[in-house]
Amino acid sequence: MARLKKHKVLIRSAAIKKRVKEVAHEITGDFAGERVHLIGVLKGGCIFLSDLIREIDLETSLDFIALSSYGKNKDSSGQVRLLKDLDSNIAGLNVIVVEDILDTGLTLSYLLRILQQRKPKTLRVAALLNKPSRRLVNVKSDYIGFSIPDEFVIGYGLDYAERFRNLKDVCLLDPKSEAQP
Ligand code: IMP
Ligand code: MG
Numbered sequence: 001m002a003r004l005k006k007h008k009v010l011i012r013s014a015a016i017k018k019r020v021k022e023v024a025h026e027i028t029g030d031f032a033g034e035r036v037h038l039i040g041v042l043k044g045g046c047i048f049l050s051d052l053i054r055e056i057d058l059e060t061s062l063d064f065i066a067l068s069s070y071g072k073n074k075d076s077s078g079q080v081r082l083l084k085d086l087d088s089n090i091a092g093l094n095v096i097v098v099e100d101i102l103d104t105g106l107t108l109s110y111l112l113r114i115l116q117q118r119k120p121k122t123l124r125v126a127a128l129l130n131k132p133s134r135r136l137v138n139v140k141s142d143y144i145g146f147s148i149p150d151e152f153v154i155g156y157g158l159d160y161a162e163r164f165r166n167l168k169d170v171c172l173l174d175p176k177s178e179a180q181p
Contacts, residue, residue, distance in 0.1 A: 023126060042064050065086050090119075095120040127144055
């Protein structure tokens with residue numbers, strides 16, 4: 001039976017769990033008495049969103065959007081494409097975009113531009129990870145789980161060529177895995 005290889009752990013699942021609760025608590029405080037509408041950025045943001053939303057003590061709703069800026073490898077193509085749009089209107093809602101990682105910022109700046117045009121009441125971003133050293137465009141996240149160095153990471157929703165999203169920890173990509181198809 002094929003099993004997942006051991007990758008070097010960067011952030012353990014227990015630390016992620018603790019931090020997700022803290023971020024949710026901050027969101028709960030910031031939007032006290034209001035409803036928040038979470039928009040998960042597929043596919044990487046779906047695991048973070050599903051943990052985060054259950055720790056938010058407010059009325060919530062959710063939707064998903066799919067964008068692509070990466071091909072099969074580790075480098076951004078720099079071109080963002082909208083693969084799946086939202087199901088519903090966001091006008092007048094407190095929108096929080098839930099992303100796995102803020103890297104160059106190209107994906108998020110594109111996304112924020114199109115969402116802002118749809119007149120949400122507020123528009124914020126929650127990113128599990130942040131790689132500040134890689135930023136190409138000036139975009140910031142209101143809620144950040146962890147800032148990390150310039151390393152390619154996998155797990156907890158993040159993939160390498162669609163693999164490893166199911167790792168419980170955020171790990172560094174094992175160089176041997178890169179060679180495999
Ligand atoms: P950006 O447009 O460069 O900010 O890229 C954001 C997207 O690139 C993220 O939502 C991820 O899907 C992907 N990405 C960036 N860095 C990594 C990484 O270290 N591991 C896996 N995916 C990454
Ligand atoms: Mg992503």
